[in-house]
Amino acid sequence: MASITVYEVGPRDGLQNEAAIVPVEGRIAFVEALAAAGAPVVEVGAFVSPKWVPQMADTDAVWRGIRSRPGTRYSALVPNLTGLERAIAAGITDVGIFAAASESFSHRNLNQSIADSLNTYRAVARTALDAGCQVRAYLSTAFGCPFEGDVAVRVVIDTTKALLDMGAYEVAISDTIGIAHPGQVRQVLNCVLGSIPANKIALHFHDTRGTALANALTALDLGVTTFDSSAGGLGGCPYAPGATGNVATEDLLFMLHGLGHETGISLHAVCQASAAIGPWIGRPSPSRYLRAWIATH
Amino acid sequence: MASITVYEVGPRDGLQNEAAIVPVEGRIAFVEALAAAGAPVVEVGAFVSPKWVPQMADTDAVWRGIRSRPGTRYSALVPNLTGLERAIAAGITDVGIFAAASESFSHRNLNQSIADSLNTYRAVARTALDAGCQVRAYLSTAFGCPFEGDVAVRVVIDTTKALLDMGAYEVAISDTIGIAHPGQVRQVLNCVLGSIPANKIALHFHDTRGTALANALTALDLGVTTFDSSAGGLGGCPYAPGATGNVATEDLLFMLHGLGHETGISLHAVCQASAAIGPWIGRPSPSRYLRAWIATH
Numbered sequence: 001m002a003s004i005t006v007y008e009v010g011p012r013d014g015l016q017n018e019a020a021i022v023p024v025e026g027r028i029a030f031v032e033a034l035a036a037a038g039a040p041v042v043e044v045g046a047f048v049s050p051k052w053v054p055q056m057a058d059t060d061a062v063w064r065g066i067r068s069r070p071g072t073r074y075s076a077l078v079p080n081l082t083g084l085e086r087a088i089a090a091g092i093t094d095v096g097i098f099a100a101a102s103e104s105f106s107h108r109n110l111n112q113s114i115a116d117s118l119n120t121y122r123a124v125a126r127t128a129l130d131a132g133c134q135v136r137a138y139l140s141t142a143f144g145c146p147f148e149g150d151v152a153v154r155v156v157i158d159t160t161k162a163l164l165d166m167g168a169y170e171v172a173i174s175d176t177i178g179i180a181h182p183g184q185v186r187q188v189l190n191c192v193l194g195s196i197p198a199n200k201i202a203l204h205f206h207d208t209r210g211t212a213l214a215n216a217l218t219a220l221d222l223g224v225t226t227f228d229s230s231a232g233g234l235g236g237c238p239y240a241p242g243a244t245g246n247v248a249t250e251d252l253l254f255m256l257h258g259l260g261h262e263t264g265i266s267l268h269a270v271c272q273a274s275a276a277i278g279p280w281i282g283r284p285s286p287s288r289y290l291r292a293w294i295a296t297h
Numbered sequence: 298m299a300s301i302t303v304y305e306v307g308p309r310d311g312l313q314n315e316a317a318i319v320p321v322e323g324r325i326a327f328v329e330a331l332a333a334a335g336a337p338v339v340e341v342g343a344f345v346s347p348k349w350v351p352q353m354a355d356t357d358a359v360w361r362g363i364r365s366r367p368g369t370r371y372s373a374l375v376p377n378l379t380g381l382e383r384a385i386a387a388g389i390t391d392v393g394i395f396a397a398a399s400e401s402f403s404h405r406n407l408n409q410s411i412a413d414s415l416n417t418y419r420a421v422a423r424t425a426l427d428a429g430c431q432v433r434a435y436l437s438t439a440f441g442c443p444f445e446g447d448v449a450v451r452v453v454i455d456t457t458k459a460l461l462d463m464g465a466y467e468v469a470i471s472d473t474i475g476i477a478h479p480g481q482v483r484q485v486l487n488c489v490l491g492s493i494p495a496n497k498i499a500l501h502f503h504d505t506r507g508t509a510l511a512n513a514l515t516a517l518d519l520g521v522t523t524f525d526s527s528a529g530g531l532g533g534c535p536y537a538p539g540a541t542g543n544v545a546t547e548d549l550l551f552m553l554h555g556l557g558h559e560t561g562i563s564l565h566a567v568c569q570a571s572a573a574i575g576p577w578i579g580r581p582s583p584s585r586y587l588r589a590w591i592a593t594h
Contacts, residue, residue, distance in 0.1 A: 178589070181555030182514055210504075210548035210585035211555075213511040217479055244585055251507035258478030258508075288507035288541055292475070 001260035005041070005226040006252060007172070007202060008034050010274075011062075012043040012077060013246055014234030016055045022280040024058050028065040033273035034231055035072040038265040043075045043096065047083035060090040075136060079110070084124050088131050095128050097121045098138035099163060101156045102145035105176070109140065114155070118162050125166040137163035138204065142173045143180035143188065153191045160192065164200055171201050172228055175215070178208025178244070182218040189222045202226035205247045207233060207286070212247035213255050220259070227252060232274030233286035248287030250274065271297075298557035302338070302523040303549060304469070304499060305331050307571075308359075309340040309374060310543055311531030313352045319577040321355050325362040330570035331528055331546075332369040335562040340372045340393065344380035357387040372433065376407070381421050385428050392425050394418045395435040396460060398453045399442035402473070406437065411452070415459050422463040434460035435501065439470045440477035440485065450488045457489065461497055468498050469525055472512070475505025475541070479515040486519045499523035502544045504530065504583070509544035510552050517556070524549060529571030530583035545584030547571065568594075 011031050015022055022030070027045070034042050044066065045059030059076055068074060075094035078084040087095050099117050100106040106114045125135050142156045160171045173192065180188075185203075192201065203219045203226070205212040216227055229252045235245025253267045271293045274285060285291060308328050312319055319327070324342070331339050341363065342356030356373055365371060372391035375381040384392050396414050397403040403411045422432050439453045457468045470489065477485075482500075489498065500516045500523070502509040513524055526549045532542025550564045568590045571582060582588060 181552050183552075183555040183557060207507075207585060208589050209551055210545065211510055211552055213508055214514045214552055217511045217514055244588070248507065254506055255478050255480075255508055255511055258480040260480060288504060291541070292505050 001262065002225055004220075004256050004261045004263050005202075006039065006249060006256070006263050006265055007226060007228045008039040008042045008231060008249060009204075009228050009246060010034065010231035010234050010249065012045055012056070013228070014230035014232065016046060016053055017235040017245055018055060018281055020280060020282050021055050022277070024061045024065060026277065026280045027062045030231070030273060030277045031062065031066050031074070032069075033276060034270065035066075035069040035074075037269035037273055038263075039072055040264060041073040041075060041094070043077065046077035046079075047086040048077065048079050060086060063090050063092060078124060078128075080120060081124055081127060084128055088128075088133070093132060094134045094136065096136045096138060097124055097163070097168070098140060099159055100140040101151045101159055102141045102148045104147035105141045105145050108147065114159060118159070118166070121163070122166045125168065129167050135166075135168045137168035137171045138174050139163065139171050140174050140176045143175040143184055144177055146177050153188055156188065157192055157195060160196055160201065164196070170199075170226065172204040173201055174204035174228075175206055178206030178212070180205065180215050181209070181211045182214045185215045185218045186222065189219060189224070193222060198223040199225065202228055204228035206235070207244045207247045207251075213251055216247065216252060217255065220261075231270055232277060232281075232290055234274075234277075234281065244286040248285075248289065250287045250289035250293070254289045298559065299522055301517075301553050301558045301560050302499075303336070303546060303553070303560050303562055304523060304525045305336040305339045305528060305546060306501075306525050306543060307331065307528035307531050307546065309342050309353070310525070311527035311529065313343060313350055314532040314542055315352065315578055317577060317579050318352050319574070321358045321362060323574065323577045324359045327528070327570060327574045328359065328363050328371070329366075330573060331567065332366040332371075334566035334570055335560075336369055337561060338370040338372060338391070340374065343374035343376075344383040345374065345376050357383060360387050360389060375421060375425075377417055378421055378424060381425055385425075385430070390429060391431045391433070393433045393435060394421055394460070394465070395437060396456055397437040398448045398456055399438045399445045401444035402438045402442050405444065411456060415456070415463070418460070419463045422465065426464050432463075432465045434465035434468045435471050436460065436468050437471050437473045440472040440481055441474060443474050450485055453485065454489055454492060457493055457498065461493070467496075467523065469501040470498055471501035471525075472503055475503030475509070477502065477512050478506075478508045479511045482512045482515045483519065486516060486521070490519060495520040496522065499525055501525035503532070504541045504544045504548075510548055513544065513549060514552065517558075528567055529574060529578075529587055531571075531574075531578065541583040545582075545586065547584045547586035547590070551586045
């Protein structure tokens, strides 16, 4: 069976969408516990405006506080050159940029058209690469937009290519609102993989409608080997209140390991990491595996 | 794409495992709403002892209160001849019997060994068939037992065959504790389907660890065309407190319809049925699709 990369986004995409603001020490402990569990990469935060995303304030302090573990990479999201400069100043060498596959979402999230945002990111990527950083890209709303509904696969392919052309080592094709089902995943990936190699993309699912694992299973069948997930299933979707967040790392690992895939991550240790962050979050974990684990531990 | 039978067990397996006891009028309304949504079959209750399962008391009153809809079949669980006599007296013509694939579970749930329970059910099935009833069988703990852990596939196959031999028209191979993952589903079904036709089995998944839809997707790929589910994802697992219940009908329909399969059921109408039963249950629905639906309706 293949080795699968599970890209841990809980401390960023998870915490960023929780109502509770976890203090720096809680975020540091969470990142360190996930790295200790064997995560090959952990996204530690985002260099965005604390005015808009207070959950991600002090990402530089979080990063400085982490005792980094050999074998784990640490990344952070940067929305623009200002964010990149803060990330580089903090010593981050793995940065993430994020475009959208729908114009409405791009305008609401980035206040720019898709084309303008790609121009912005071209400059960000060039500066990041010149500074010796690795660049990863996210493509939001690739399976549907909360404002426009359907998204054209052509835009997904073109925008993914543009992000790869500017130097991103991979693009996380993201189901931001958790609307994808396996039928759509197969359809979209069949198109995308016609012109983009599978090792250049990751899949980033939200479990809003319960289909995230079935979607991942479908993508696995089509040769995708990198999946984003959030420990404890933290997060949510700002456009679907009450909805669940990213696919839970625990649920994903249970499936991947059951299929015989290797991830290098200890499921038990991830459960411990998620259980420890629980009191900061103040609501039951959305991870089904974790809930069953807690009930029996 | 194939036509898939979704066997609705919410009013039985769902409500039976909820802490709240829904009164007869609530149960009638729930069954009628699910039938109106197009469910081809609804399990309305169980003729078990109200001392042990108070949630299922008055199943005869529920059944008498239902205005039955052409196109929907209505079934009820019977644990023994006494239960069967009550079901027949109430006018039920579709009955369900339930054996286990692990000795420990059989003893705890039925107070009989597997072999003894099969003898009991042989008499129940004969009497039911003589009375003109259809008999469906459940095979509990087919993917794992809360007391013994692993369950031998050989026992799953032999017990399934025994249940078919006594006249059951199909056997619902059941993941009672929600421990199965797609790797195991593929492995077990590859063995089972070596000697039992796919149209003689149904799959009955619980979503305790989040894998139910991925498991169903795997079973679909292997030719299974009948799946049990519970509207709203009601229920739970008495052996894993806090865990989620049967796979939610909503989540399953969203996936099946997305794959192009026909079920004859309106997803929207099932959401309405589940939303209406919500206040009786007194906790947020475990169905992820339903939660997203409620948030946007």
